Amino acid sequence: MTYVGIIITFVFIENFILTKFLGLCPFIGVSRNVESAVGMGFAVIFVMSLASLITWAIYNLILIPLNITFLQTITFILVIASLVQFVEMTIQKISPPLYRALGIYLPLITTNCAILGIALIAVQYEYDAMGSFIAGFSAGVGFFLALLLMSTIRERLDLEWVPKPFRGVSIAFISGGLMALAFMAFDKALLRNLIG
Amino acid sequence: MPLLKILYSFISVTSIGGVLGLGLAIASKLLQVKRDEKLMSLEETLPGLNCGACGYAGCSQYAEAIVKENEELTLCGPGGQDTASELADLMGVKIEISIEKKVTQVHCRGGQATSEYLYSYRGVMDCNAMYLLFEGDKVCKYGCLGLGSCIKVCPTDAIDYDEEGLVWVDRDKCISCGKCIDVCPTGVMKWVPYSADYIVACNSRDKASVVKKYCSVGCTGCKRCEKKSPEGGFVVEDYLATIDYKAKGERENAADDCPSKCIIPAVKTATKVST
Numbered sequence: 060m061t062y063v064g065i066i067i068t069f070v071f072i073e074n075f076i077l078t079k080f081l082g083l084c085p086f087i088g089v090s091r092n093v094e095s096a097v098g099m100g101f102a103v104i105f106v107m108s109l110a111s112l113i114t115w116a117i118y119n120l121i122l123i124p125l126n127i128t129f130l131q132t133i134t135f136i137l138v139i140a141s142l143v144q145f146v147e148m149t150i151q152k153i154s155p156p157l158y159r160a161l162g163i164y165l166p167l168i169t170t171n172c173a174i175l176g177i178a179l180i181a182v183q184y185e186y187d188a189m190g191s192f193i194a195g196f197s198a199g200v201g202f203f204l205a206l207l208l209m210s211t212i213r214e215r216l217d218l219e220w221v222p223k224p225f226r227g228v229s230i231a232f233i234s235g236g237l238m239a240l241a242f243m244a245f246d247k248a249l250l251r252n253l254i255g
Numbered sequence: 256m257p258l259l260k261i262l263y264s265f266i267s268v269t270s271i272g273g274v275l276g277l278g279l280a281i282a283s284k285l286l287q288v289k290r291d292e293k294l295m296s297l298e299e300t301l302p303g304l305n306c307g308a309c310g311y312a313g314c315s316q317y318a319e320a321i322v323k324e325n326e327e328l329t330l331c332g333p334g335g336q337d338t339a340s341e342l343a344d345l346m347g348v349k350i351e352i353s354i355e356k357k358v359t360q361v362h363c364r365g366g367q368a369t370s371e372y373l374y375s376y377r378g379v380m381d382c383n384a385m386y387l388l389f390e391g392d393k394v395c396k397y398g399c400l401g402l403g404s405c406i407k408v409c410p411t412d413a414i415d416y417d418e419e420g421l422v423w424v425d426r427d428k429c430i431s432c433g434k435c436i437d438v439c440p441t442g443v444m445k446w447v448p449y450s451a452d453y454i455v456a457c458n459s460r461d462k463a464s465v466v467k468k469y470c471s472v473g474c475t476g477c478k479r480c481e482k483k484s485p486e487g488g489f490v491v492e493d494y495l496a497t498i499d500y501k502a503k504g505e506r507e508n509a510a511d512d513c514p515s516k517c518i519i520p521a522v523k524t525a526t527k528v529s530t
Contacts, residue, residue, distance in 0.1 A: 121267055121271075125260075125263040125264075126263075127263050127264045130264055130267070134267070137268070137272055138275065141275040141278070144279055145278070145282055148286040149282075149286060151288050152286040152288055159316065223383050223386070223440055224384060224386075224387060
């Protein structure tokens with residue numbers, strides 16, 4: 060598959076939030092306003108790209124030669140957790156407002172299934188190093204896209220009258236479900252028509 | 256060669272972990288952020304509940320606003336006066352403390368024995384869910400629905416059913432976060448000052464003839480409390496008595512004389528043994 064194909068696949072067809080339903084915690088938690096959604100989106104893009112590249116290296120350079128691929132989950136978690144710690148420290152140093160905006164959700168990237176998901180999926184699809192990186196990046200972009208759409212929707216929802224039992228997270232999940240329905244329109248056929 | 260495989264697994268995981276741990280240790284030294292000591296002590300003074308009652312996202316954000324933007328020191332609801340004066344000590348300023356702790360209370364004592372019901376509710380045990388069905392199972396549309404959504408949302412277990420099976424707030428455990436007020440669909444949960452001696456335990460704004468039909472402990476708006484305790488701050492509006500707590504006069508006469516006995520002490524003195 061070409062790199063363009065990988066990008067289209069992970070941004071639209073296999074959008075992590077809206078078709079694979081991974082990483083729903085930040086999707087609901089950080090989508091209250093556009094500003095923090097953008098910050099979280101960039102953090103996820105950054106972590107996902109790095110994580111998929113590094114996990115590719117570890118998988119192909121350590122786990123496969125030693126024939127211990129069964130350790131992929133535990134090593135990936137280890138790598139992702141420390142990577143997120145590192146990103147957190149860097150952001151705290153460089154941009155305290157962004158650090159505050161991300162709040163609890165940055166440490167939550169540590170155990171975010173979307174990050175582990177892209178690492179495992181990139182390995183499963185047997186991409187090369189560049190392919191893994193691009194897959195991670197575009198999965199992050201897909202995450203960013205869903206988060207951004209959701210946050211703009213929720214900013215408008217704040218101004219609307221919503222029946223009391225649906226207020227807050229409930230209406231967010233319902234809107235998310237409807238968005239997921241719309242994203243189901245992107246499928247493999249689109250890819251075939253676009254790039255053959 | 257299972258033994259070799261175990262060895263490889265052990266070595267690779269240990270070395271990956273070791274390298275990453277060492278890297279993080281070095282990074283944390285290099286990227287250390289110096290924190291303001293005043294900020295730290297302010298944060299320690301604040302309750303740390305992150306309830307958001309001050310208008311900031313959490314206690315640390317409020318502390319930062321105090322240091323950087325000279326935010327007022329009296330915004331912390333759960334901490335109340337004590338926290339405000341401690342903050343003032345730390346900041347080296349004198350403040351006029353005139354805030355009194357507010358607590359919430361359920362302004363309704365209508366239960367199975369005293370109120371008329373429209374139907375028997377068997378749905379999800381949540382007030383807001385029940386409210387969707389004809390605004391609750393009681394004939395009275397203002398009262399406590401009694402399914403305890405406020406009990407679930409309360410962060411400090413201040414709200415519970417009392418010995419009569421009615422929802423009641425323990426004012427000593429209440430931290431004034433106001434979450435129960437937000438969740439309550441009927442608005443029967445209302446603020447009262449911590450020092451309040453009596454409350455009007457009714458929220459019904461229906462006319463006397465209507466109230467009498469569906470509830471034996473509802474306020475009919477007879478204005479007898481206004482006459483019996485003129486200094487007590489009783490105001491009857493929309494067929495419902497309310498107390499203006501700025502008035503410091505006695506309220507006992509009014510409570511004794513209330514025909515439906517809906518003016519009740521704000522604190523339960525002796526725990527009644529249910530018969």
